[in-house]
Amino acid sequence: MSDEEPQQTEWEDEVGLSEETTYVALYPSRKHAEEWMEEAEEQGYGSRSKYLYELIQEARAARQEGFLAYSQNESKVEELQLKVEQLQDDLEDARNSEPGEIDIEHEEFVTTFLTDRYQEFETILKDVTGSGVLTGIVKDAVEEQLFDLAEEGKVEYKQGYGWRLAHDDADAEVVEA
CATH class of the missing domain: 1.10.1220 (Arc Repressor Mutant)
Structure with missing residues (x-):
């Protein structure tokens, strides 16, 4: 120049x-x-x-x-792209799964219930179920299933009483639990 x-x-x-x-x-x-x-x-x-x-x-x-510095970080970029693809696959699997099906594949979920001490499996399971983390997933799945069954005429809902198995007799007495 x-x-x-x-x-x-x-x-x-x-x-x-x-x-x-x-x-x-x-x-x-x-x-x-x-x-x-x-x-x-x-x-x-x-x-x-x-x-x-x-x-x-x-x-x-x-x-x-x-x-x-893309050329210096190509391996990191490729690693992140693979992670994005994996997360997209997981999301697609979750969208295609049956209602009520709970799929816990991410290690972060389970490891949050572990400590530096050894724990029996039953203790870990009790911690997971008692944490309330699964409540929303289970609630949504059960609710969706109840509405599906109601549409099929297999269960009934009555305001103030709740859900029950459907009977052929429409005037069947409501049994309180």
């Missing part, structure tokens, strides 16, 4: 760029260009160029501080 300042081109003069400003061509996909334009408008920028210029300057500053 030369120490000499580059001269402004005729085109730059023609469009009215200041002497400190120059033109740089960028060839993104149409999709990215449209996304950048939408983001620029949402952020209140007058032009996509100004928006991209500020993004580039921010990214350069972040990289200098060590925040964007």
